[in-house]
Amino acid sequence: MAKDGTDTAFVKFDRVQKSYDGETLVVKDLNLDIGKGEFMTMLGPSGSGKTTCLMMLAGFETATFGDILLDGKPINNIPPHKRGIGMVFQNYALFPHMTVGENLSFPLEVRGMGKSERDGKVKRALDMVQMGAFSGRRPAQLSGGQMQRIALARALVFEPELVLMDEPLGALDKNLRERMQFEIKHIHEELGVTVVYVTHDQTEALTMSDRIAVFDDGIIQQLAPPDDLYERPENAFVAAFIGENNTLRGKVTKVDGNYCTVRLDDGSEVQSLKVNVEGEGAKSTLSLRPERVRIDATAENSDNLFEGEVQELIYLGDHIRVRVSLGGNDEFVVKVPNATGERRIKRGEKLKLGWSKEDCRALDPS
Secondary structure, three states: OOOOOOOOEEEEEEEEEEEOOOOOEEEEEEEEEEEOOOEEEEEOOOOOOHHHHHHHHHOOOOOOEEEEEEOOEEOOOOOHHHOOEEEEEOOOOOOOOOOHHHHHHHHHHHOOOOHHHHHHHHHHHHHHOOOHHHOOOOHHHOOHHHHHHHHHHHHHOOOOOEEEEEOOOOOOOHHHHHHHHHHHHHHHHHHOOEEEEEEOOHHHHHHHOOEEEEEEOOEEEEEEOHHHHHHOOOOHHHHHHOOOOEEEEEEEEEEEOOEEEEEEOOOOEEEEEEOOOOOOOOEEEEEEOHHHOEEOOOOOOOOEEEEEEEEEEEEOOOEEEEEEEEOOEEEEEEEEEOOOOOOOOOOOOEEEEEEOHHHEEEEOOO
């Protein structure tokens, strides 16, 4: 849905497939609508098909089957330079022999724009990314972060309605990458441009996106806003890929409306939300976020009570990551806030751990 509330798709993938060898599909029957002004992220591991989708939208790859539409018009047979799409790459793709100003002016010159109008648009784009003083420099005289800002400005300078970004922050250090995430998001909000963003970084996707399409094996596993993906994963892949996640495996022994009981491999039982398991007797993977687990739990504040032995403590500044052995899983993790008044946990200690059935999701293990 578009930002204005209409249901019209600005970008549409209609039954799109892609094969490089005529046999194996790297993108399988993709149906995806992206609204005007939306920030859509395609997220997934390497080889999941996300970058191929972006390259087909840009025109650098051709769909084997299906249609790609931009503002209601098929673009399958339109060459990349005539699609009017801005592109930002991880390697910046700046012309080294041109100054910053010339790099930005070039796409405007190709479009036949006069010099005075070009100069005005270049200045505006550089100011937008806080690089107005760097117009006369060449790319070799810039840092990685500065080059990424210039690449972003060049993608925006001709005021496209759609901007595609392929892992644009992958080469930056952590602090700069986080700062650029917010800058890109703020520019998107200011301009109202439609952005399709590709990344394998889940934190980046959660920070920036209106919606996220999680890819695996050429298929969208789940399409949802960031909070839905994290709080309500629909399958075991999404639960494991988005954020840190505890996994417990067992078999459904009882179904009661929206809830179920799962007997773990070690014989213990867990009360859980029934999300997408078939029913009694079905195998299930339970998903539980580490921050939803209580230490020193009681029956009054937890539907599920377990004893776990502390195997490892990792100090991470704002919280302590506690790895325990619980329910047959030696990699069960609890996040404990590093706050004044929080009791100190010791390695080898036995902890009473608990969680609500509302926070535990029974999923199909496949």
